[in-house]
Amino acid sequence: MAGLYEIWQRAEVSRRLDVLSGFIAMCVARDDDARRRLTQLVAGADAALSSSPPDLGVASEYLEELVWWADTEWADHPYRPVEARPDEADRQTRDYAKDLRHAALSAGVRDEMGGIELSLEVRFLALCRQPGLGCRIRQDIFYVAGRAAMALDLGHLEAAEREIRRMEQVGSVEPRESRCG
Structure with a gap:
């Protein structure tokens, strides 16, 4: 089974990826090229997270590209997700980590x-x-x-x-x- 630290890191990237990709999907709903780009980025991150062992560096690069895209295109969007406060981010990451650990048992x-x-x-x-x-x-x-x-x-x-x-x-x-x- 993966180590707890590795599970926590995967959970943290997954949580941020889910939130940001959901926001971007809403923003690009009518743009086929942008939807394809989003699909490629999310698929790349998911593949990196699903590999054995997970490649957190590659997944983080895909995530950072999503962050850059959202900051460039929709920085002032009223529904642009902001990074959660540390305590809330930890609670959310803990839920993701529990799911990842649970699946490995x-x-x-x-x-x-x-x-x-x-x-x-x-x-x-x-x-x-x-x-x-x-x-x-x-x-x-x-x-x-x-x-x-x-x-x-x-x-x-x-x-x-x-x-x-x-x-x-x-x-x-x-x-x-x-x-x-």
């Missing part, structure tokens, strides 16, 4: 991950619905649940299961009413 591993994800969600919701749960304990449950989700994103099933057990231990602490703030 065997069916058995995906099934096991699905079971762990379901277990995490059910146990998390059950813990959050406990009456009289103190604010600090609730925050700890959210934190540990986030760690379990992150472990799943990284493909560490054992770590995710360990964090789920830890979340249950945190939730079984004597509940006390307290205010956060």
Whole structure:
């Protein structure tokens, strides 16, 4: 399986490529030559990303050509996509990376991950619905649940299961009413 850094890089290029190519496709809808050019650029980038190993340099060159084209032709267009803020770009890239990683896993591993994800969600919701749960304990449950989700994103099933057990231990602490703030 590809390394996590490589998956992240592929996801980042794919995300930017999808957004920009969609915008350009809208702009060139009635221009056959421009549509052909766009098709060639996107096909080239897709081929580079799909090769084994992916050629991120070549895909990035195609992406940069799309950026240059959009900046040259439609810089002032009211719907020209702007680069997302770093936190939003990371969230979007994370979604792409999860899809790429998911596709690289065997069916058995995906099934096991699905079971762990379901277990995490059910146990998390059950813990959050406990009456009289103190604010600090609730925050700890959210934190540990986030760690379990992150472990799943990284493909560490054992770590995710360990964090789920830890979340249950945190939730079984004597509940006390307290205010956060």
